[in-house]
Amino acid sequence: MDLNLTDEQHEVVSAVRSFLADRCPTDVVRASEPDGYDAVLWSAFCELAGPTIGVPEKLGGGGASLLDLELVCEQIGSVLAPVPFVEAAVACRALAASGDPGTRALDRLLAEPATVATFAPRRAAGGTATLLPFGPVARVAVAMDGDELVVVDGDADGAVRANLGSSSLADRDLRGAGRTVLADGDIARAGFGLALDEWRTLTSGALVGLGGAALDIGVEYAKNRVQFGAPIGSYQSIARDLADAATLVDGARLLAREAAWARTEDEEQFAPLASMAFGFATRAARRAANVALHVHGGYGFTLEYDIQLYYRRAQAWPLRLGDPRRGAAELADALFGPVEAR
Amino acid sequence: MDFRLGPKSDAFRAEVRDFLDEHLDDETIERAHRTGTNHDQEFHRAIGRQGWLAATWPAEYGGQERDPFEMTALRDELRLAGAPTDGMGLSVIVCQTIRRVATEEQKADFLPRALAGEICMSLGYSEPDSGSDVASIKTTAVRDGDEWVINGQKMFTTLAHVADYVFLLARTNHDVPKHKGLTMFLVPLDSPGIEIHPVHTVGGERTNATFYTDVRVSDHYRIGEVDRGWDVMTVALTFERGGFGLSEADRVWEQAVAWAESTRRPDGTRVIDDPYVRERLAVMRTNNEVARLLAYRTSFVAATGGMPGVEGSMHKLFYAESMTADAAELVDMLGAEGVLQRGDGEAPVDGWVEHLFRHAAVTTIYGGTSEMQRSIIAERGLGLPRSGR
Numbered sequence: 001m002d003l004n005l006t007d008e009q010h011e012v013v014s015a016v017r018s019f020l021a022d023r024c025p026t027d028v029v030r031a032s033e034p035d036g037y038d039a040v041l042w043s044a045f046c047e048l049a050g051p052t053i054g055v056p057e058k059l060g061g062g063g064a065s066l067l068d069l070e071l072v073c074e075q076i077g078s079v080l081a082p083v084p085f086v087e088a089a090v091a092c093r094a095l096a097a098s099g100d101p102g103t104r105a106l107d108r109l110l111a112e113p114a115t116v117a118t119f120a121p122r123r124a125a126g127g128t129a130t131l132l133p134f135g136p137v138a139r140v141a142v143a144m145d146g147d148e149l150v151v152v153d154g155d156a157d158g159a160v161r162a163n164l165g166s167s168s169l170a171d172r173d174l175r176g177a178g179r180t181v182l183a184d185g186d187i188a189r190a191g192f193g194l195a196l197d198e199w200r201t202l203t204s205g206a207l208v209g210l211g212g213a214a215l216d217i218g219v220e221y222a223k224n225r226v227q228f229g230a231p232i233g234s235y236q237s238i239a240r241d242l243a244d245a246a247t248l249v250d251g252a253r254l255l256a257r258e259a260a261w262a263r264t265e266d267e268e269q270f271a272p273l274a275s276m277a278f279g280f281a282t283r284a285a286r287r288a289a290n291v292a293l294h295v296h297g298g299y300g301f302t303l304e305y306d307i308q309l310y311y312r313r314a315q316a317w318p319l320r321l322g323d324p325r326r327g328a329a330e331l332a333d334a335l336f337g338p339v340e341a342r
Numbered sequence: 343m344d345f346r347l348g349p350k351s352d353a354f355r356a357e358v359r360d361f362l363d364e365h366l367d368d369e370t371i372e373r374a375h376r377t378g379t380n381h382d383q384e385f386h387r388a389i390g391r392q393g394w395l396a397a398t399w400p401a402e403y404g405g406q407e408r409d410p411f412e413m414t415a416l417r418d419e420l421r422l423a424g425a426p427t428d429g430m431g432l433s434v435i436v437c438q439t440i441r442r443v444a445t446e447e448q449k450a451d452f453l454p455r456a457l458a459g460e461i462c463m464s465l466g467y468s469e470p471d472s473g474s475d476v477a478s479i480k481t482t483a484v485r486d487g488d489e490w491v492i493n494g495q496k497m498f499t500t501l502a503h504v505a506d507y508v509f510l511l512a513r514t515n516h517d518v519p520k521h522k523g524l525t526m527f528l529v530p531l532d533s534p535g536i537e538i539h540p541v542h543t544v545g546g547e548r549t550n551a552t553f554y555t556d557v558r559v560s561d562h563y564r565i566g567e568v569d570r571g572w573d574v575m576t577v578a579l580t581f582e583r584g585g586f587g588l589s590e591a592d593r594v595w596e597q598a599v600a601w602a603e604s605t606r607r608p609d610g611t612r613v614i615d616d617p618y619v620r621e622r623l624a625v626m627r628t629n630n631e632v633a634r635l636l637a638y639r640t641s642f643v644a645a646t647g648g649m650p651g652v653e654g655s656m657h658k659l660f661y662a663e664s665m666t667a668d669a670a671e672l673v674d675m676l677g678a679e680g681v682l683q684r685g686d687g688e689a690p691v692d693g694w695v696e697h698l699f700r701h702a703a704v705t706t707i708y709g710g711t712s713e714m715q716r717s718i719i720a721e722r723g724l725g726l727p728r729s730g731r
Contacts, residue, residue: 001411002344003642067343219724234727236713239720246719247656251632254639258345258631265344276628325621332620335627336603339615 003254009071012049016075019048024079026306032082035160036168037137042083043114050113051088055096060110066198070205070260074253077209080309082168084116084134086202091117091142094195095151098182105140105151105180115139116156120172121199121321123192127175133320135170136160142182142195145174149188154178165316197274198263200321204256204274204281207317211249211285214310218242218292221307225297238295245288252277252284275331282318282327289314347411347638354408355415361392362423374426375684375697378548381429381462381501389430390459395437403441403453410641414587421588422596428501429462436463436509436528439578443566451562452507452528466496466510466529466552467575474714476511477520477572481554483512483527490564492529492557498708499552502538505531508552509578515569524571527564533557545701586637586657591665592630594691594698598672599623601691622675626668633661652723659715662705669699 005013023041032038054069055061069089076085092109095102095117109117120129120143129135129143136159141152154177158170183191219242222233232238259273266273289311293300300307318324333339346352365388374380389395398413399405408416420427437456440449455461472479481494492512502508507528515523531538535557541549566574602614602623613619636657643650672695673680684693706712720726 001347001638001642001645003639004646005343219726222726231727233720233724234729236717236729239724239726239729240713240716242724242726243659243716243719246724247636247660250656251636251660254635255628255632257343258635261343261345265346272627273631276631279625280628280632328621328624329617331628332617332624335624336599336614336620339620340612342611 005071009068012068013071013075016049016072019045020075020079020081024081026080026309029080029082029309033166034162035136036082036166037084037116037134038082039137041081042116045081045083045085046114049085051085051092051117052110052113054089054093055106055110059096059106061092061096065260066201066263067257067260069202070256073202073205074209074212074256077206078213080210080213080313084118084138084168086199086206087118087133087138088116089202090119090195090199091140091151093198094119094142094149094191095140095182097191097194098149098151101180101182102151105153108153109140117141119195119199120144121196124174127173129172129174131161131169131320132158132172134168135172136168138172141172141174143172143174144188144192147188148184149182149191150174150179151182152176152179163316165313165319167313167316167320193271197271200274200278201256201259201263203317203320204252204259204277207281207285207314208249208253208256210310210314210317211245211252211281211288214285214289214292214307214314215242215245215249217307217310218245218288218295221292222295225295232295241291242295245284245291248280248284248287252281255280272331272334275327275334278318278321279324279327279331282324285314285317345635345638347415350409351411351415354412355419358416358419361388362419362425366423366425370426371424375546378542378546379428379501379504380426380547381504382426383429383462383504385426386429386433386462387459390457395430395434395459396457399441399457404457410645414638414641418587421590422593424593429505432465432501432505433459433461433463435465435578436507439509439574440528440565442577443574448528448562448565461506462501462504463528464499464501464505464508464531465578466499466502466508468498469495470497470551474711476575477524479511479513479524481510481512483514483525485514486558488561489558490527490561492527492535492554492559494554496552496554498541498549499538500547500549502531502550502552503540503548507531509565510554511571511575514571518569521572523569524575525564525568526566526571526574527559529554529557529559529563533559543704545704546697547701547704586640586654586661588634588637589630589661589665590698590701591626591633591661591668594669594672594694595623595626595630597694598691605690619675622668622671626672629660629664629668633657633664636660652719655710655715655718656723658710659712659719662702663712665698666702666706669695669702673699 053062053064057063095106116138117140118134118138120132124143124145137156152174161169163169222238223231225232256277259277262270262273293307293311299305370382393406396405397408433456467476469479483490483492510527510529513523514525535555537553539551541551605613640650640653640657643653676690679690682689683696721728
């Protein structure tokens with residue numbers, strides 16, 4: 001057993017961390033609202049670690065593992081960076097796995113990594129991917145449309161929908177020009193399932209980053225805010241909630257990394273682990289953001305303090321897939337098999 | 343990163359499974375459950391003969407020098423099998439402490455017998471008025487020539503009725519701050535003046551209240567320096583917290599899944615197909631996986647030369663609290679029949695879920711309460727100011 005990162009992973013993580021510390025302070029996040037996307041940041045980020053790093057080397061990508069990507073997502077989540085790394089990385093890998101039909105779109109992304117690509121975690125309804133993450137800005141979108149796994153490559157359209165997490169969300173027509181079918185039937189379902197589990201894993205990483213950073217903000221405030229003559233962090237009812245949240249976030253981080261590791265090292269367990277990681281990271285991030293907002297007292301409720309940025313996103317990000325309770329049912333399917341037909 | 347324990351642990355795990363097949367029968371498990379005494383001297387001796395009470399010890403003590411990951415594998419298998427291991431756990435804590443603080447003469451006297459599983463140890467810290475605030479104990483030890491005279495009462499002296507010694511903390515100095523006037527003793531439980539009264543618990547486990555009236559022991563039974571008992575106990579607590587793996591919750595989860603998959607309702611549907619059932623089992627599986635990872639992380643920290651203080655507290659807090667909550671969910675999941683107990687032929691999951699519910703509550707209390715763990719996490723982990731308690 002080895003829970004340490006490799007030297008190479010350390011290097012990547014610290015490069016991404018210092019880039020984001022420099023280029024994505026919270027005023028950049030605020031400035032991106034309500035659109036949820038910063039083109040300048042994304043294009044600079046892609047020069048450091050674009051989403052094609054997760055494409056196999058033999059196809060021209062960087063050959064990064066899902067774990068490498070997950071570590072990057074933790075950093076992105078911790079600063080709430082308004083960039084489509086999670087969805088773009090998943091889309092690139094899904095195109096790479098699709099062979100010939102995906103080549104053209106993939107080649108474009110390899111040539112111009114800052115081209116926005118996205119992935120629809122929810123199945124499309126009637127030819128439209130609704131509330132598609134980064135739909136307002138994505139040129140390339142990978143989605144499950146009925147029995148077909150498709151890629152659309154064309155100009156982005158669709159207006160940004162006002163939403164809780166200030167996420168970049170729009171509806172996207174999948175049946176127009178620029179549509180290519182990557183696979184259909186069982187192959188499409190399997191390909192989509194795998195891509196969705198990768199999305200769950202990387203989103204778990206982002207949520208872990210979000211939760212950890214929210215917790216840090218709450219802890220820092222509790223150390224410095226004095227009431228009744230003492231820092232409020234010395235009061236047990238405050239410390240208790242922060243300790244519980246810290247435990248959840250540590251657990252969620254271990255589980256997200258385990259799921260990402262299992263993608264190549266323990267393939268049979270990958271699907272259940274991805275679902276578990278997603279469910280638990282959702283719980284941990286929300287708890288951490290909730291506690292951290294609460295310890296700020298009235299200030300936490302104001303827009304001036306950064307914790308509100310975390311609080312809204314902790315609730316919103318998991319909903320890109322849908323009701324988390326439904327996630328528990330899907331995990332049950334992965335663990336126990338489908339419900340017996342009657 | 344590598345989330346597998348590794349080939350060495352896998353090999354040891356297989357060895358432990360073979361051992362359990364041979365040495366642990368259903369009757370032993372059932373007896374421990376029925377009597378509430380989670381110890382079986384014959385099984386304990388078999389573990390000792392196998393060298394596993396000293397599994398991590400250096401060869402000079404006859405130890406096997408196994409690493410923390412192998413220990414995790416050993417504990418996992420004992421838990422999954424439902425083996426009675428209280429005596430093992432308590433003896434290892436006491437022996438590890440003796441190894442670090444006792445004299446050579448004392449080591450020669452106690453360790454070979456204890457590590458062979460010939461004798462068993464119990465812990466005497468808590469008292470009626472001293473739980474988490476252990477340093478406030480009132481039991482006294484007064485020196486009389488080469489002897490000490492012990493008077494007082496201990497609470498929750500689990501296994502005292504079957505053990506050979508009690509690792510007893512006593513006050514030896516009233517003129518100094520409370521932490522600095524304590525001394526540790528290893529008191530033979532057959533000494534005149536000791537009375538052992540059973541205390542029965544909601545979890546079905548039997549523990550004891552033990553009474554000490556003019557109990558005389560020679561200075562040979564004093565472990566560590568006079569008035570330095572707090573330091574001795576701190577060494578022991580380190581071993582009480584570290585090195586966990588799977589838990590009762592993993593065993594009962596597996597039993598509950600097997601039951602739900604093989605049981606049909608009167609309308610012909612499988613229990614596992616009920617959405618309320620499968621979702622609860624899925625959520626519990628997630629919690630168990632997180633608990634396992636937090637446990638294995640403590641082993642990883644220990645294996646790489648660290649002291650897993652905060653990590654150990656996070657594991658203890660999470661496993662105990664989530665198991666308690668999940669056990670309640672599982673009882674509910676079984677519906678009206680969830681209350682049926684082991685022994686009733688119709689009890690779902692042979693009553694193990696109902697038992698887990700009753701047992702789980704104590705895990706948030708013993709070995710350092712959840713509140714104590716949260717204080718450690720908050721102060722040492724998050725760097726929050728020390729609380730006024």
